[in-house]
Amino acid sequence: MSPRRSAAEALGTRSAILDRSVAIASAEGLEGLTIGRLALELDMSKSGVLGHFGTKEALQLAVLERADEVFRAEVWEPARQAAPGLPRLRVLCEAWISYLEREVFPGGCFFVAAAHEFDGRPGPVRDAVEARFAAWRARLRKEARRAAEAGDLPSGTDADLLAFELTGLVMALNHAVQLHRDPEAGHLARRAVRARLGG
Template sequence: MSPRKSVAEAMGTRAAILDRSVAVASKEGLEGLTIGRLAAELGMSKSGVLGHFGSKEALQLAALGRAGEVFRAEVWEPVVAVAPGLPRLRALCAAWVSYLERQVFPGGCFFVAAAHEFDGRPGAVRDAVESLFDAWRARLLKEIGRAVAAGELPESTDQAGLAFELTGLAMALNHAIQLHRDPEAAACARRAFAARLGDPAKAGGDHP
């Protein structure tokens, strides 16, 4: 076996472990990840799984990183080409609703679940979850700030408050889908986002 093939196979195995870890953690939490379980489900030895990560915590952190890649691909990358400011903010919220509505992760929003699981537990995993939320809040604030600077949102907009509201709407949608199995939840969320950010069909109309 050539070194190049060996490296490619190792990367493929690691990716398979991470994809399975994300699927399990989405439903059962990051604490539901065990080396033994993953080894059994993937037809590997425990040492084979452990060799890719070294510890359960390292596996949890890697699963968070993989989930972050999926979220970016689903919510951020589709809107990169949209004009910055309010148009991109609206597109981000639409992609966010779609991501939750389609249940990209089997157990709902991976990060909401991880936050509930680790928010009161100091350590590297909690810090990583907080960092991911902080990065997303910074993204929302950047687009809100651009919208205000462009006159697309009122100068008096409480920018931090608006980011807080948009995050709250998404979390409420996740709750309605996962706990209540509400078939109207996504439509309700879209109306709420539109009410807060204005109707994109009303170009040049009233500000929200």
């Protein structure tokens, strides 16, 4: 076996482990990941699974990174081509709502679930979750400021407050979809976005 083929196979195996791990962690939490379970489900040895990551914490961090890649593809990429400011903010909100409605992750928003699981547990995993929320809030604030500067939102719009409200709105949607299975949740979320952003 050539070194190139061996490396490609290792990357493929690592990717398969991460895909299964994201699905499990979405529904059962990052602590629900066990090396034994992954080995059994993927027909691998425990040492084979562990060899790709080294520790359970390293696996959890890699799973967060994979989930972030999915979130960016689902929510950020659709908005990248939209004009900065209010148009992009609207596309971001619609993509965010659609991502939750379609249950891209089996357990709803991966990062909302991870935040509930780790918010009171200091360490690298909590820090990684918090950093992703901070980056997302910063992106929302940036677009809100651009919208206000362009006159598309009322003068004096508080970008920090708007980002906070939009984040809370989507967390409420996640709750309505996952806990209550409310078929009207997406419609209500869109109404709330229109009430806040106009249009």
